[in-house]
Amino acid sequence: MPELPEVETTRRGIEPLVTGRALERLVVREPRLRWPVPPGMAEHLAGRRVLACGRRGKYLLLHFEHGTQLVHLGMSGSLRRVDPGEPVRRHDHVEWHFGEAVLRLHDPRRFGAVLWHASDAGPLQAHPLLAHLGVEPFDPAFDGALLHRGLQGRSVPVKQALLAGDIVVGVGNIYASESLFRAGIHPATPARRVSRARCDRLAAAIRATLQDALDAGGSTLRDYVNSSGEPGAYFTIHAAVYERAGQPCRRCAAPIRRIVQGARATYYCPRCQRP
DNA sequence: CTTTAACCCTGGAGGC
DNA sequence: TGCCTCCAGGGTTAAA
Secondary structure (H helix, E strand, O other): OOOHHHHHHHHHHHHHHHOOOEOOEEEEOOOEOOOEOOOOHHHHHOOOEEEEEEEEOOEEEEEEOOEEEEEEOOOOOEEEEEOOOOOOOOOEEEEEEEOOEEEEEEOOOOOOEEEEEEHHHOOHHHOOOOOOOOEOOOOOOOOHHHHHHHHOOOOOEHHHHHHOOOOEOOOOHHHHHHHHHHHOEOOOOEHHHOOHHHHHHHHHHHHHHHHHHHHHHHHOHHHHHEOOOOOOOOOOOOOOOOOOOOOEOOOOOOEOEEEEEOOEEEEEOOOOOEO
């Protein structure tokens, strides 16, 4: 499932293809995504120039003069470059035509989204889907102090507090487990009980885990965004705990455990990770 | 305010 | 081989 590193890698892949270029045509084959693709979006964007390609959390942002297109990959989405005339496959829902470069959104489960925020509707940060997002993990402002502040007053397990995305964005289910392992923190620890010192460790662990995934993505960037890449083939990080239930911890050899928190699987080492 | 559960959807896995 | 059931999962939203 695309987490922040996959989304950022996608952004870096498409940025040179779209920046400064006019969107000749937008094709919406299946508007029924997480939310309906706004009617008339194709007409609204035809011939308009993309000024920049950004990202906020897991939202890709295509900035136009008159507004911004928000693209979310959900959990099964991928955005790839294909050649014009490349056969359309099942679940190819939206297409951006920039001359010889065509971007195609492929999303079997349709949890993704393609939305529009007009410039005259107010600042982009005020968009309902962006307004409550936490800080970017690579923003210098993200540190142990900020994390510690954000965890105060919450009794939910620290893993769920990370996933909520209102303290720091981009930490999905995989990297939440991996980051907590790296920091040596038990995932069920109540958020407010994580000490300031351990928040320093955790913030560093989150950044390091995401950076590792980004590095892995960078090495496979060509395959990821170009049509040669297998759709749905996301980065294979060298997971320490994720989906390793019953297998020996790479650090201490104790069997990795799987628990369910908030209806989501969490993996951890009972010996390396303490409350 | 915080916390919990339901929901959107399809492909893949497992049971029979 | 085929059909049925179950589950995963990001993230929003309604309900408690």
